[in-house]
Amino acid sequence: MKKMIFYKEWIKTRWYMLAAAAVLISGTAYILLGLGKAAQFKGNAFLWGYVIAHDSVLIEQLRYLPFILGGLLAVVQMLPELAGKRLKLTLHIPYPQWKTILLMCLYGIAALSVLFSVQAVAVSIALNRWIAAELVCRIMKTAAVWYLAGFVSYIWSASVCLEPSWKMRTLLLVLLAGMAHLLFISPVPEAYNGFLPWLALYSAAGLCMVFHGIARFKEGVQD
């Protein structure tokens, strides 16, 4: 049954995943090519100086990309469930409902993990050509919160999509806006270092909002 659920999610999201991968690859390649050109024309010292003296992480332009991709994946994955009352059918398959919903969410989280990991590895390898590993490590530590924002965007958007009433949806959207503000409140490198594990735990706990929406759907809550 697990394979079937994953397959169902894959069928729903495969074109989006392809598009997301294309956007991520082209966005990352654009930034890295720009950095490569800067290194070629001005020397690697220019990039070193930018990271050290200007507190730059070189890849700032990528910071909102995971957040956008995460949110869109949730919409692409969860909205079809609401259209044509497919969610009713999903909840009727001979498998515990909470496991079904959990597996659906885990699929999204796994898909985003793959996308983000590939991007992080590609960026790390490229940056290592121009600057020291210690500085690359600083940049990737800074970027960690952007990837977390991608998962937060996915989980919160999924809960918004699966919530049956607009009143609660509005509240969840306000909470999502608050989380987005918190996750992008500081551009300073490594500003989230100590807080990040707690934020990650809180974000993972956010999955229970999805189940809250499902339970309300089952209860027949409507506007």
Added chain:
Amino acid sequence: MCGYGSENGESDIMTFNMKTAGKGFIIFSTAALSLWIVPWICAIITAKPFSAPFTMYSPILHDFTYIDRSGGKALKLIDSKGNVHGDEVQPLFYYMVLTGRGALPKEIDGHKITPELVKKYRYSMSEKPQYVNAKHAPAQLLMESVPVRLELQDPERAMIFHKDGLHIYEMNSNSEDKAKTEAFTKALADIGFRFPAKLTSGNPTHRKEFDEGYLLTDSAGRLYQLKMTDGRPEARHFSSADGISIKYISIVEISSREILGYVVDNDNVFYVLRPSGELIKTDAVWNPQKENLYISGDLLYHTIKASDSDGERIYALRTSDFSFENKMESRYDKPQSFNICRYILPFRLYFVSGNDSYVKPRVKDFSWAGTIVSILAITGIIFWRRRHGN
């Protein structure tokens, strides 16, 4: 229930638990968001403009003067007794204007005054806790202090401290310069430096007259200087700072070359480090972790201002020996605005502070009135929901 049959009782229990957890999570998140955003919005709406006046020590009046901008374009300097003066009481600050008017005094308190001398000694610097309390890059740019073509050039090397020594990188090739790594590590180790460095302070830019490299403390907290001259390491240890628990250092590269740096110990005592290695303990106190610092130095006096959001302490020290000349302390008389949040929320939650660069949850402005109102409001909501069946 509208007919979504679960396969077994376990699923129903799980769904119930998850729903309860979800409800709790949403309530917690909404409460946290309210405690964060509502006071923030209130602060934006009720904020009133405030700025502390620019204050300096006058060598003519032997008193502090601040600039009063309330009277239109005319510059007015007010002393601590409220007397109004013109720019002639700050001749070392407005020396260009006074020179143009032919009003620059030839002598002040027996010290000869010329525009060249004034310019040579005149400088200012500032520091903020937001910069002090931040995670800095693990590498530092390393300049050549004695460049072949005389003018300082952009750094070509960077240094990274490890437990096993100092690693020097040739930035353009992004590779370690093994010979320099060995030489610099040896130079520091030979004078007792224990790796890695705890604090470093440098100003690696070519937009200055000369380069003094870095002031740094080792893992034992002792003070050193390191610079690269002719491609070779030049390291020195300041024994004058041994025994002091250093928590802040700052290198100073000013035209007069009479100061090499500033040092602050764990008791917030402010020291001046001379290029000779002499460390002068001053009467100034500054907490780098919590207070802003502004230093305005000239031929005769240094005005050192330590301030936070509540007030400021301003010290006047004699430039010749950094002995105490005067001190002024004041609390800011900020315009008070009605803070409604104190009456509806138990405390304020915020995540960023002007005192550091980290994002983390912090709490302030606890209010008993707000706590009682919040408890009453929650009780009322629960009571109302029970009466109305949801």
